[in-house]
Amino acid sequence: MKKLCLGIESTAHTFSIGIIDFEGNVYSLINDIYVPEEGGLHPGLVRDQHLNNFMKIVNRALTEAKISIKDINLIAFSQSPGLGPVLKIGAWVARMLSQLVNIEIVGVNHCIAHIEIGRLKCNIKDPLSLYVSGGNTIVSAFESGRYQIFGETLDLAIGNMIDSFARDAGLNHPGGPKIEKLALNSNNYIQLPYVVKGMDLSFSGLYTAAKYLLQSEDYGIKYNLNDVAYSLQETAFGMLTEVTERALAHTEKKEVLLTGGVAANKRLQSMIKYISKEHDARFEVVPLKFAGDNGAMIGWTGILRYQAEGRHEINETFIKPKERMDHFTIPWRT
Amino acid sequence: MSSDIKKEKVIKKGAEATLYYGHWFGKEVIFKYRIPKNYRIKELDKAIRTERTLNEARALIKVKTYGINVPQVFEIDFVNSTIVMKYIKGNRLKDILSNLDDNMKKNYFNDIGKAIATLHRNGHVHGDITTSNIIISPENQIFLIDFGLHEYSDTIEDKSVDLHLLKRVLISSHGKNYKYCFNAFLEGYKLEYEKIKNKEYEKIIKNIDIVESRGRYIRPEARL
Numbered sequence: 001m002k003k004l005c006l007g008i009e010s011t012a013h014t015f016s017i018g019i020i021d022f023e024g025n026v027y028s029l030i031n032d033i034y035v036p037e038e039g040g041l042h043p044g045l046v047r048d049q050h051l052n053n054f055m056k057i058v059n060r061a062l063t064e065a066k067i068s069i070k071d072i073n074l075i076a077f078s079q080s081p082g083l084g085p086v087l088k089i090g091a092w093v094a095r096m097l098s099q100l101v102n103i104e105i106v107g108v109n110h111c112i113a114h115i116e117i118g119r120l121k122c123n124i125k126d127p128l129s130l131y132v133s134g135g136n137t138i139v140s141a142f143e144s145g146r147y148q149i150f151g152e153t154l155d156l157a158i159g160n161m162i163d164s165f166a167r168d169a170g171l172n173h174p175g176g177p178k179i180e181k182l183a184l185n186s187n188n189y190i191q192l193p194y195v196v197k198g199m200d201l202s203f204s205g206l207y208t209a210a211k212y213l214l215q216s217e218d219y220g221i222k223y224n225l226n227d228v229a230y231s232l233q234e235t236a237f238g239m240l241t242e243v244t245e246r247a248l249a250h251t252e253k254k255e256v257l258l259t260g261g262v263a264a265n266k267r268l269q270s271m272i273k274y275i276s277k278e279h280d281a282r283f284e285v286v287p288l289k290f291a292g293d294n295g296a297m298i299g300w301t302g303i304l305r306y307q308a309e310g311r312h313e314i315n316e317t318f319i320k321p322k323e324r325m326d327h328f329t330i331p332w333r334t
Numbered sequence: 335m336s337s338d339i340k341k342e343k344v345i346k347k348g349a350e351a352t353l354y355y356g357h358w359f360g361k362e363v364i365f366k367y368r369i370p371k372n373y374r375i376k377e378l379d380k381a382i383r384t385e386r387t388l389n390e391a392r393a394l395i396k397v398k399t400y401g402i403n404v405p406q407v408f409e410i411d412f413v414n415s416t417i418v419m420k421y422i423k424g425n426r427l428k429d430i431l432s433n434l435d436d437n438m439k440k441n442y443f444n445d446i447g448k449a450i451a452t453l454h455r456n457g458h459v460h461g462d463i464t465t466s467n468i469i470i471s472p473e474n475q476i477f478l479i480d481f482g483l484h485e486y487s488d489t490i491e492d493k494s495v496d497l498h499l500l501k502r503v504l505i506s507s508h509g510k511n512y513k514y515c516f517n518a519f520l521e522g523y524k525l526e527y528e529k530i531k532n533k534e535y536e537k538i539i540k541n542i543d544i545v546e547s548r549g550r551y552i553r554p555e556a557r558l
Contacts, residue, residue: 189375189378191377191381194378194382198461234374234378235378238373238374238375238379238382241374242371242374245349245371245373249349271373271374274373
């Protein structure tokens with residue numbers, strides 16, 4: 001039997017277990033997603049749900065893969081970055097299983113995992129990647145031994161911004177897909193703040209301005225929600241694409257990878273595809289199943305790290321909620 | 335376009351703009367044309383290009399009144415998002431730096447320091463101080479060009495980021511000798527800054543270290 005890794009993702013609303021072998025074949029992937037009844041993600045409530053459900057998820061993943069926990073050779077977990085209370089659950093589960101069944105353990109950076117699963121599943125080698133999700137907005141590429149960050153958000157993450165706006169508009173979680181749908185009904189652009197600072201982005205002013213449009217007297221008369229959704233998307237994605245294009249021109253990479261939960265947005269896909277073509281680069285979107293937060297990507301990155309540098313000791317497995325992806329050297333790529 | 339205005343050749347193609355050399359009513363000029371980006375919708379694209387063209391042209395005009403050498407703006411054509419400005423004869427500092435003797439380097443960097451200090455103490459940051467954006471005229475004058483990333487700012491942070499960028503460029507392109515140049519730069523910078531805003535430059539220079547200590551700005555080699 002092939003060597004197997006159990007990957008545990010627990011950084012935000014998704015608690016996920018993925019079972020993947022050392023060649024990259026995924027045997028099972030089970031997600032449990034926290035959906036707030038109102039408001040956003042309250043870390044304490046997310047933690048409670050994950051704490052209540054983790055054993056069920058682990059068992060379902062093992063059953064679906066038709067294996068027992070004793071067949072697992074390596075446990076990988078998301079060690080950074082994320083919501084502290086939620087990261088802790090993943091780390092606890094990993095340490096517990098590791099010590100109970102005596103399996104080697106390895107901690108993984110969540111952002112790097114998003115890129116690594118993309119490289120595996122899209123079969124590309126050295127992409128410039130745009131990683132867009134509820135918690136992160138990062139343009140990065142591999143240079144001088146690291147995943148260097150070329151541009152990132154200075155305040156809100158793109159997914160967070162869209163979800164927050166959707167909530168203000170009375171749409172429930174997750175708002176992204178609903179905003180995308182509404183935007184298709186409009187081509188009436190209302191000007192909104194477009195903030196690119198060098199290679200970095202800022203979405204907070206855009207969010208506030210869009211929110212004020214909903215509260216304005218003209219709302220429902222001169223324009224409707226479709227128009228605001230359309231303008232919000234066009235502005236935010238225009239910013240993302242501009243920064244990605246600049247990084248692409250600078251790094252001269254021949255592949256572009258779009259990953260993270262917001263990668264599912266068709267309009268963003270078409271814009272990034274357009275600039276990739278202009279720079280003669282191959283464009284790939286990570287398959288939806290592996291684009292959002294998932295345990296398989298943690299498992300795969302754990303395998304890469306384990307093969308290059310070995311396991312972590314238990315006292316090296318504390319969570320690091322604020323750790324950046326460019327903090328690490330990437331031995332499996334040098 | 336009348337026959338008095340002639341674009342003759344492309345001299346640079348950037349990610350955002352194309353520069354043409356040409357003539358404008360008998361004067362040698364540069365046309366800086368901001369290219370349309372088809373990935374974004376037309377209304378947005380137009381608004382961005384117009385805003386940036388105006389911002390850059392305004393900055394050039396404003397900064398000139400402080401006595402800093404920058405290209406003179408002849409025409410702002412925001413319909414075509416183009417700035418027509420004086421063609422500055424001379425060499426880019428980048429191309430001649432390695433051939434300069436120490437004394438020349440010192441003089442030039444002193445002058446550059448003074449020019450940047452004048453910008454900063456008047457509440458402007460250049461945003462892209464690199465050796466490619468500094469031209470040395472045949473009369474040995476310093477010209478600052480490319481105000482595409484210019485911002486109005488009076489914060490210590492923005493100003494030290496401005497200086498930090500120059501330091502990085504010097505390190506990456508001129509290696510060990512960067513210190514000599516950068517110190518000459520700081521000397522001129524202090525001298526000029528002191529004339530108005532007392533001691534603010536100390537905070538700015540000190541803050542460069544803090545900017546550098548943030549992960550993403552540290553050179554990869556230095557972290558290993």
